Amino acid sequence: MLEVITQRLSEKNARLVAVSKTHPPERIMPLYLKGQRIFGENRVQELQQKYEVLPKDIEWHLIGHLQTNKVKFIAPYISLVHSVDSLDLLKEINKQALKNNRVIDCLLQFHIATEETKFGLSEQEASDILHNPAFSEMKNIRVCGVMGMATFTDDQSLIRSEFRHLKSIFDSLKNGFFENSPWFREVSMGMSGDWEIALEEGSTLVRIGSLLFGHRN
Numbered sequence: 001m002l003e004v005i006t007q008r009l010s011e012k013n014a015r016l017v018a019v020s021k022t023h024p025p026e027r028i029m030p031l032y033l034k035g036q037r038i039f040g041e042n043r044v045q046e047l048q049q050k051y052e053v054l055p056k057d058i059e060w061h062l063i064g065h066l067q068t069n070k071v072k073f074i075a076p077y078i079s080l081v082h083s084v085d086s087l088d089l090l091k092e093i094n095k096q097a098l099k100n101n102r103v104i105d106c107l108l109q110f111h112i113a114t115e116e117t118k119f120g121l122s123e124q125e126a127s128d129i130l131h132n133p134a135f136s137e138m139k140n141i142r143v144c145g146v147m148g149m150a151t152f153t154d155d156q157s158l159i160r161s162e163f164r165h166l167k168s169i170f171d172s173l174k175n176g177f178f179e180n181s182p183w184f185r186e187v188s189m190g191m192s193g194d195w196e197i198a199l200e201e202g203s204t205l206v207r208i209g210s211l212l213f214g215h216r217n
């Protein structure tokens, strides 16, 4: 499965985040040995445990909701935080990145689904963050794009329209705020059930768990 997915992604210049949440290090190593380097986790404590025992050239992505008081634990090594949904969180990531003498890449998470429960910003909230004077003062974070989750549904056309919406948000932020920022280029969308639609709609990072690792308990 890994080979099939990575082949399809490379044709579109997209990358795979192998979502290893709930699976132990010994399930991660076979994918690592096949060349996979980007792994995604949604809980800080679980990520910490895996970071400590697994090879240090893994690029760890945090894909789940991040509480400000947990940023300090992952700041030394995290490659990309997909789930930034407030200015306060960005400030804390900036502060901890500075302490670690590094720049941390982040994505703004948008609420694109019809479900109430999913985290994420509205376009207005994102615009407020990016216009805030505090944003331009943060030198230790880099906003590299957007992330979103489609509604959990069989309705392919709904999923497609939500992904299209996220891509349009990306395009308008690129034009409005990041025209001269080559690093602003990521659209994180697509999971096991909808990654092919996401790819057609312009995804650059797909986050796939169960298709690679089997079902989670």
Ligand SMILES: *Cc1c(COP(=O)(O)O)cnc(C)c1O
Binding pocket: 019, 021, 042, 063, 064, 149, 190, 191, 192, 193, 207, 208, 209, 210, 211
């Ligand atoms: C768990 C998770 C995924 C992967 O889901 P699968 O359906 O197993 O591929 C992707 N993105 C986020 C934010 C997740 O929490």
